[in-house]
Amino acid sequence: MDALTDVVHLLRPKTVLMGAMVACGDWGVRVPPQPGPMLYFIMEGVAWFQAEGCEPVLLQVGDFILSGKPTQDRFFSRPGQKIVLSDSDFKERHTVDGEIRIGDPSEGRAVRVVGGCILCDPTNADLLSELLPSQVHVPVNEGIGARLGSLISYIRDEAAQRGVGSDLILSRLLEVLLIETLRREAARLPHPGMLRGLSDPQLSRAISDIHSDVRRGWTIAELAQRAGMSRSAFARRFSEAVGLAPVEYLLRWRMALAKDTLLHSRGSLEEIAEKVGYKSASAFSTAFSQKVGCPPSEFARRAVMG
Numbered sequence: 001m002d003a004l005t006d007v008v009h010l011l012r013p014k015t016v017l018m019g020a021m022v023a024c025g026d027w028g029v030r031v032p033p034q035p036g037p038m039l040y041f042i043m044e045g046v047a048w049f050q051a052e053g054c055e056p057v058l059l060q061v062g063d064f065i066l067s068g069k070p071t072q073d074r075f076f077s078r079p080g081q082k083i084v085l086s087d088s089d090f091k092e093r094h095t096v097d098g099e100i101r102i103g104d105p106s107e108g109r110a111v112r113v114v115g116g117c118i119l120c121d122p123t124n125a126d127l128l129s130e131l132l133p134s135q136v137h138v139p140v141n142e143g144i145g146a147r148l149g150s151l152i153s154y155i156r157d158e159a160a161q162r163g164v165g166s167d168l169i170l171s172r173l174l175e176v177l178l179i180e181t182l183r184r185e186a187a188r189l190p191h192p193g194m195l196r197g198l199s200d201p202q203l204s205r206a207i208s209d210i211h212s213d214v215r216r217g218w219t220i221a222e223l224a225q226r227a228g229m230s231r232s233a234f235a236r237r238f239s240e241a242v243g244l245a246p247v248e249y250l251l252r253w254r255m256a257l258a259k260d261t262l263l264h265s266r267g268s269l270e271e272i273a274e275k276v277g278y279k280s281a282s283a284f285s286t287a288f289s290q291k292v293g294c295p296p297s298e299f300a301r302r303a304v305m306g
Helices: 003-011 088-094 120-130 142-160 166-185 192-200 202-214 220-227 231-242 246-264 269-275 281-292 296-305
Strands: 015-023 029-030 038-044 048-052 057-059 064-067 075-076 097-101 111-119 133-140
Touching: 003 120, 003 166, 003 192, 003 202, 003 246, 029 088, 038 142, 057 133, 064 142, 064 192, 088 097, 088 246, 097 133, 111 120, 111 142, 120 192, 120 269, 142 166, 142 202, 166 192, 166 246, 192 202, 192 231, 202 220, 202 231, 220 246, 231 246, 246 281, 246 296, 269 281, 269 296
Parallel strands: 015 097
Antiparallel strands: 015 111, 029 075, 038 064, 038 111, 048 057, 048 075, 064 133
């Protein structure tokens, strides 16, 4: 697998909670804070959307929004419209046949928004929060928009039916959705991160090498040579793009794999240490404690206890 697929696989996206809203006339709602990234798809009509700290964007039928940090997501009919929090009381008063309905149906064309929350494994959820910008808007007239629209339709149908194998199907559809969206954003992000690194062909080679052989004790000189750059130029560009020095990125990825293995796989401490590139369990435990803040055994115990 490539580096981006590695990360999404580690996130283990499994559950999506789908819902729909139909609005007419003048209206405005704020979605309550959510435990994971939110996805929204405009099925009918036109609406405005605004994530916290972002400028409002006009959405049309077929447009897709991925809200990476959904704490203040807002939908409204026009700028300046009064916003009402869509809390449990609001939903109870406005839910009809499983849809939240707002406004008078006689007041113009209806807007229908389908939404859902992507719940990832909390073990390495910080990886996704660092990858995602606050807001990703994919217009329907962009080639990828139609592909994402098809994915949303499949996800919505599967979540509603919940048949045999639904968990596996949903997890795979969500992985594809995240990868499609993330790779679209790779070259657009203003802040450092793995996606910025992957958008640079030379740095992408180095990141892929790290992921393909995490056991190897990579040095800056080796990675620079494989990237076709001088040592100093590579180290500087990698740090500027990714936000971490190359060796620090290697350590970060080793710890992510170790946390996932501790919680989801069987094996002794020695086996886990060897898997992520350490010659002994004691060396691994020391590195893990320094990076994560507690020994591996304590980390696993805390996670099990919740």
